[in-house]
Amino acid sequence: MFSIVPLLLVIGSMQPVPPVIVKTPNLEIVFVARTANQMGSFYEARGFPQNMRDVIKKQCFITVGIQNNSDKKIWLDLSDWKFSAAGKPIKRDHRDVWKQRWQAMGIPLSKQSTFRWTLIPEQLDYLPHEHEGGNIVLPFTQDSISLTATFATGEDKQGEKIIIKTDKLFCAEDEQ
Numbered sequence: 478m479f480s481i482v483p484l485l486l487v488i489g490s491m492q493p494v495p496p497v498i499v500k501t502p503n504l505e506i507v508f509v510a511r512t513a514n515q516m517g518s519f520y521e522a523r524g525f526p527q528n529m530r531d532v533i534k535k536q537c538f539i540t541v542g543i544q545n546n547s548d549k550k551i552w553l554d555l556s557d558w559k560f561s562a563a564g565k566p567i568k569r570d571h572r573d574v575w576k577q578r579w580q581a582m583g584i585p586l587s588k589q590s591t592f593r594w595t596l597i598p599e600q601l602d603y604l605p606h607e608h609e610g611g612n613i614v615l616p617f618t619q620d621s622i623s624l625t626a627t628f629a630t631g632e633d634k635q636g637e638k639i640i641i642k643t644d645k646l647f648c649a650e651d652e653q
Contacts, residue, residue, distance in 0.1 A: 496508060496509045497509075497643060497645045497646060499641045499642075499643050501639055501641060502546070502547075503545070503546055503547035503549075503551065503630070503639060504543065504544070504545060504546060504547070504551060504628065504639055504641065505543075505544040505546060506541060506542070506543050506544075506626075506641060507541070507542040507544075507610075508539050508540070508541055508643075508646055509539065509540040509541075509542075510537075510538070510539050510646070510647055510648060510649035511538040511539065511540060511612075511649055512649040512650060512651045513533075513534040513535070513650075513651055514534075514651045515538075515649075516533055516534065516536075516538045517530050517533060517534045520533055520591075520592070523588075523591055524588070525588050525591075525592075526584065526585075526588065528582060528584075529579065529582065529584050529588060529592075532578070532582075533592075535617060536614050536615065536616065536617060537614070537615040537616065537617045537618065537622075537648035538612050538613070538614055538649075539612065539613045539615070539646060539648075540610065540611070540612050540613075541597050541610050541611065541612070541613055542608065542609075542610035543597075543603060543608065543609060543610055544606075544607075544608045545603035545604065545605060545606060545607050545608070546606065547605060547630070548605045549605060549630050549631055549632075549636060550602050550603065550604060550605070550630065550631060550632055551602070551603045551628050551629075551630050551639065552600070552601075552602050552603070552628060552629040552630065552634050553597075553598065553600060553601045553602075553603060553628060554599070554600050554628075554629070555569070555571075555597070555598075555599050555600070555613075556599070557626065557627040557628070557629075558624060558625070558626040558627075559624070559625045559626075560615060560622055560623070560624055560646075561622070561623045562618045562620035562621065562622050562623070563618075563620040567615055567616060567618065567622065568616070569613065569614070569615050570614065571599065572593055572596050572599060575592065575593070575596075575614070576589060576593065579592065595611060595612050596611050596612050596613075596614065597609075597610055597611030597612060597613060598611065615648070617648050618648055619648070619650075621644060621645065621646065621647050622644075622646035622647055622648070623642070623643070623644040623646070624641075624642065624643050624644075624646055625640065625641075625642050626640070626641050626642075627639070627640050628640075628641075
C-alpha cells in the first residue's frame, strides 16, 4: 500500500485533464484518469517487460486518492463500488485476477509485486484524517463511467453508510 502523493507527483505533470473530486462532510475522493502512454511510461521506468506493458496499455487506469476527514473510522471495500457505462455494468477485475494473468504470462515476481503495489487495496480501514490511494483498473471504454461507492463507518462497520456517486469518470486517451 502506498500514499497517492508520490504517484501523483511522478505522473501528475503529464496529466491531460483535471481530476474529478467528490466531497462529503466526512470523505474526499480524488479521481485522476491516466492515459495509456502515462501508465506505459510509468511501468516502463520500473523495468516492466513489453508484453506486460502491452496488456496494461489496453486498460483504463484511474488513480484514486481517499481522505477520511472525519473523527471516525471509514471502511473501503471495493466490492461495494459499482461501475457502469452506457447503462451497463463494468466488471472490475480483482487484484487476484491480475496476479493470475501475470503468472500465466510468466511475469517476474518483482514486477507482479510492483504492479500490485500500485493498486488501491481491495479493503482498507481509513483512520480519522488518514489519506491513502492507488489505481483502479477497468476495461477501457469511450463512454463516461458512473460510480456508486458505499463506505461503512465506525469501529465495527455499524455506523452510518457513506454513499458517493459520480457520472463524471472516464478513461483518458492519448492525443493522436
